[in-house]
Amino acid sequence: MYFNDYLELSWGSITLNKLRTFLSILGIAIGTAAVLSGIILGIGNRESIMQKLGGFGVNNLWFYTNVEEKGIQPEQMTLTYRPLSITREDVDFIRRNVSTISEVAPFLISPVFLRGADGKYHTIKALGLMLPDSSLKIYRIKLLEGRFISDLDQQLKEKVCVIERSRFSDEIFGVGDPIGKYLEIGQTRFRVIGLVNTLIYSFGYPELLIAFFPASSLQEVVGTKDFSAVNVLVKNIPDVPRAADQLKKALIKRFGLPSKFVITEYSGYVNTALDILNTLTFSIIGIAIISLTVGGIGIMNIIFDAVAERTREIGVIKALGARKREVLFLFLIESIVLAVIGGALGVILSVTVTKTAICLAGLPCIVPLWAVVLSFSLSVLIGIASGSYPARRAAELDPVEALRYG
8 A cells, every 4th residue: 555545545434524523623722732832931031030130230240359457347348349450351351252141341430529519518439430331231221311332432441421300310410411420539620421320230339329430540530550340241031050161161261269259149049930831841841841731642542432433444444464564554654644633723722822822911922933833743653652553453354354343
């Protein structure tokens, strides 16, 4: 027999009882759709949570010189920075040796006294940026007015600054536009060129206004050539633990002494979030596979019924010389056809309904090709497994006994 003959005979048997066939296909379709929907929902939830974690700076690392002075409490160490000597060449080295990061930004932070446009003196957090463009991406700064500091401002040591909009900025400049006004730190005047949104970063000095300066200009005023710490942006949140390990190795290679630096990161939070998401996703997929298995039992039932109804036919074709494997293939292909149709319908149903529901819920809608292939392949495997036993039973029938049947 040719393959087309198998298909023709199988299709004829499938269409003989349309309701029974429809219910079997529906069972496989629902199971396949459940598996694929579970994967799509899991990926969507994962991406959504990763985006929210990214909004809180979970994919940010930073390192600074280890605090070793006696009398400093552990909880104060994260607020205390020792001078950190780092150059542009060191930054380039870190970028080359840590593949999981996208931005590196050394900064100098210091509380300074300044005289505002109101003539009064205030204490602010002065933040000097070595690489303003990278800092803009790391801190997710939203510019409200004017412009941000540029790398050219840093190179030319321009006396400019960008301030954070807060009640302190209103207190210093009033409710008017601060662009073009000046801040005085000691004898140096800095022109305000931009206004940014309120930041979630406290930079170690809570409840103080943040003002950004070119690091080269601020270093002259403060009287230092060093920086306080270095911020690092990880490309993908799941890579945070690996990025921290790579960064540690790069720092040891560049500066030596593994205890010289403290690396602050949130790998514990990331791992916990990923573990929870993976557990939920696998639970959904596990329940869906049970549903798919139930659909497979439906296929097994329909093949058993087909064998029972066609017992005399099996006896005839075996008496005419049909071999066991030909009878086996006849019923096995029937189960595979049911599984393929059900799997295809399940994929279409899942992609259509789940994609619409996820988009309405505002979650990232991602339908990876591997998930489609996996769910469809599972449906076909279930079909093969479900049809194998009844097909083998049909192939083992004795021609004489089969002809006596019915």
